[in-house]
Amino acid sequence: MAEFNLEHDLREALAGIGRAIGQPHRLRLLELLAQREYYVEQLAELSSLTMASASQHLQHLRRAGLITVRRDGRQMAYRLTDERIIDLLGLVRQIARSQIAEVERLLSQLFPNDPDLTPLVALSQAELVQQMEAGQVTLLDVRPGAEFEAGHLPGAINLSLAELEQHLDSLPKDQSIVAYCRGPYCALSHKAAQMLQARGYQVQRFEDGFPEWKRAGLPIETLQRSSLNGTQHP
Amino acid sequence: MAEFNLEHDLREALAGIGRAIGQPHRLRLLELLAQREYYVEQLAELSSLTMASASQHLQHLRRAGLITVRRDGRQMAYRLTDERIIDLLGLVRQIARSQIAEVERLLSQLFPNDPDLTPLVALSQAELVQQMEAGQVTLLDVRPGAEFEAGHLPGAINLSLAELEQHLDSLPKDQSIVAYCRGPYCALSHKAAQMLQARGYQVQRFEDGFPEWKRAGLPIETLQRSSLNGTQHP
DNA sequence: ATAACATTCAATTAAATAGTTGAATGTTAT
DNA sequence: ATAACATTCAACTATTTAATTGAATGTTAT
Numbered sequence: 001m002a003e004f005n006l007e008h009d010l011r012e013a014l015a016g017i018g019r020a021i022g023q024p025h026r027l028r029l030l031e032l033l034a035q036r037e038y039y040v041e042q043l044a045e046l047s048s049l050t051m052a053s054a055s056q057h058l059q060h061l062r063r064a065g066l067i068t069v070r071r072d073g074r075q076m077a078y079r080l081t082d083e084r085i086i087d088l089l090g091l092v093r094q095i096a097r098s099q100i101a102e103v104e105r106l107l108s109q110l111f112p113n114d115p116d117l118t119p120l121v122a123l124s125q126a127e128l129v130q131q132m133e134a135g136q137v138t139l140l141d142v143r144p145g146a147e148f149e150a151g152h153l154p155g156a157i158n159l160s161l162a163e164l165e166q167h168l169d170s171l172p173k174d175q176s177i178v179a180y181c182r183g184p185y186c187a188l189s190h191k192a193a194q195m196l197q198a199r200g201y202q203v204q205r206f207e208d209g210f211p212e213w214k215r216a217g218l219p220i221e222t223l224q225r226s227s228l229n230g231t232q233h234p
Numbered sequence: 235m236a237e238f239n240l241e242h243d244l245r246e247a248l249a250g251i252g253r254a255i256g257q258p259h260r261l262r263l264l265e266l267l268a269q270r271e272y273y274v275e276q277l278a279e280l281s282s283l284t285m286a287s288a289s290q291h292l293q294h295l296r297r298a299g300l301i302t303v304r305r306d307g308r309q310m311a312y313r314l315t316d317e318r319i320i321d322l323l324g325l326v327r328q329i330a331r332s333q334i335a336e337v338e339r340l341l342s343q344l345f346p347n348d349p350d351l352t353p354l355v356a357l358s359q360a361e362l363v364q365q366m367e368a369g370q371v372t373l374l375d376v377r378p379g380a381e382f383e384a385g386h387l388p389g390a391i392n393l394s395l396a397e398l399e400q401h402l403d404s405l406p407k408d409q410s411i412v413a414y415c416r417g418p419y420c421a422l423s424h425k426a427a428q429m430l431q432a433r434g435y436q437v438q439r440f441e442d443g444f445p446e447w448k449r450a451g452l453p454i455e456t457l458q459r460s461s462l463n464g465t466q467h468p
Numbered sequence: 469a470t471a472a473c474a475t476t477c478a479a480t481t482a483a484a485t486a487g488t489t490g491a492a493t494g495t496t497a498t
Numbered sequence: 499a500t501a502a503c504a505t506t507c508a509a510c511t512a513t514t515t516a517a518t519t520g521a522a523t524g525t526t527a528t
Binding site for chain 1 (some may be wrong): 235240241242243244245246247248249250251252253254255256257259260261262298299300316318322325326327328329330332333334336337340341343346359385412419420
């Protein structure tokens with residue numbers, strides 16, 4: 001390794017970023033950290049990893065320059081170093097979707113179309129902004145409460161899939177509902193939208209998620225909290 | 235591996251792209267393929283790999299959906315599947331540069347500033363377009379002839395570093411020269427620019443390279459050739 | 469048909485990576 | 499000070515990846 005030249009060393013450093021995003025568990029961690037800062041314990045829980053394993057993956061991501069840590073009491077809070085990492089993940093998703101047949105196949109399984117219903121409409125960012133400006137839309141955030149509290153689309157209401165069935169009456173039947181969640185490959189909003197559609201609601205799905213919205217510089221709302229802890233759903 | 239869920243499988247497929255760009259030799263191959271279509275033999279030569287090794291790396295990139303092959307006689311010609319791969323590499327470079335200290339250190343070694351000269355000006359795409367429209371600029375493409383022939387900036391002249399010293403008289407002393415090469419981390423244009431600057435030319439460097447220019451949809455010129463073969467410089 | 473050639477495949481070895489377990493570190497609360 | 503706790507480290511095993519060598523494949527030119 002030492003006998004190579006500067007350009008090779010430079011590519012070796014760039015390749016480190018590739019390797020960092022080259023593992024499904026680490027992609028999961030990055031998706032979570034794209035929503036908000038999280039403690040190791042929470043990340044381990046949400047990504048079904050042991051603490052030691054999560055810690056090691058987080059350090060791998062840190063060495064690649066994708067995340068940083070700060071100490072908060074006796075816990076370590078990780079977050080993305082850079083908003084451009086949202087763009088990076090988005091670009092990888094786009095390339096994968098158009099160039100890897102397996103991805104398209106998995107997506108159609110993950111987002112199955114109920115044959116009895118009309119296929120869900122996926123709204124682009126621009127279309128959603130337009131509908132919001134027109135004022136005739138209810139935004140439904142299907143992410144865990146902790147992520148909603150850390151930041152959400154203006155005026156959105158937060159109901160998990162489980163809560164949704166209990167609070168159907170708080171949703172308008174005569175107005176369009178737009179569901180969103182963590183990002184384009186997060187199934188939560190799709191499930192929520194299908195359930196609502198089957199019950200006769202006018203529902204659409206935002207094709208991106210909160211991180212992409214925020215990254216685009218569009219307005220967001222936050223609920224203040226004293227600590228990082230918050231309700232956790234899987 | 236079979237006991238995991240759809241979302242994990244999807245992330246596994248996305249991670250494949252990460253692993254594909256997670257190796258310095260493969261990044262080199264992608265940089266070359268961002269310039270033009272190339273045969274395996276040429277890629278092996280240009281990246282200092284054995285044929286077998288180059289072939290295996292190329293197949294790795296192909297499985298990840300980043301490149302495709304076509305047969306041309308008894309040779310196999312590889313090319314990028316997707317223009318967005320230029321964006322992906324650019325984004326990785328940007329993130330690496332701002333988040334990995336080692337990268338900044340390596341760059342200052344790769345692009346050393348001669349203490350006797352004023353530091354080279356790096357022109358952005360927009361600035362270069364502006365200067366070209368004003369008409370007072372000579373474009374110098376320092377890449378190998380084969381890459382120049384496959385596509386270059388409008389009106390550019392092609393001189394390799396070696397040729398440059400022989401043809402100094404074909405360059406104007408009273409007008410600004412802008413040198414460019416393969417991309418932001420390619421040292422050719424920097425070396426050329428420093429050499430010219432030391433000889434009293436008014437010289438600037440385009441901060442991107444041909445692939446980024448083409449990717450931005452800006453006009454390019456091509457020299458027609460009957461075959462893929464062409465002059466090869468390392 | 470056959471020889472020459474470019475590339476890929478198969479088999480091997482060496483190196484890097486991921487997951488597991490239990491001990492070590494550093495902080496907070498008592 | 500000491501105990502409790504969150505996280506990291508160290509050591510180990512299993513898996514994956516990279517490079518090398520030589521054989522196999524498929525195309526072109528004779």
